[in-house]
Amino acid sequence: xxxxxxxxxxxxxxxxxxxxxxxxxxxxxxxxxxxxxxxxxxxxxxxxxxxxxxxxxxxxxxxxxxxxxxxxxx
Numbered sequence: 891x892x893x894x895x896x897x898x899x900x901x902x903x904x905x906x907x908x909x910x911x912x913x914x915x916x917x918x919x920x921x922x923x924x925x926x927x928x929x930x931x932x933x934x935x936x937x938x939x940x941x942x943x944x945x946x947x948x949x950x951x952x953x954x955x956x957x958x959x960x961x962x963x964x
Contacts, residue, residue: 911943
């Protein structure tokens with residue numbers, strides 16, 4: 891039951907992270923549309939954002955895996 895709750899919370903955090911990423915991506919695209927940044931900068935920023943998001947998702951997965959292991963040992 892605890893593992894189920896852990897996975898539910900993990901999914902909520904992943905949704906929040908995706909939402910934040912989408913918001914940041916929207917800001918980047920708007921800045922490019924408003925000619926505040928170049929198209930090259932837009933693609934570079936989006937690539938950095940995607941790499942950052944992937945890294946955070948991996949960190950979350952590692953944390954979940956450790957917690958699940960702890961729970962199963964109890």
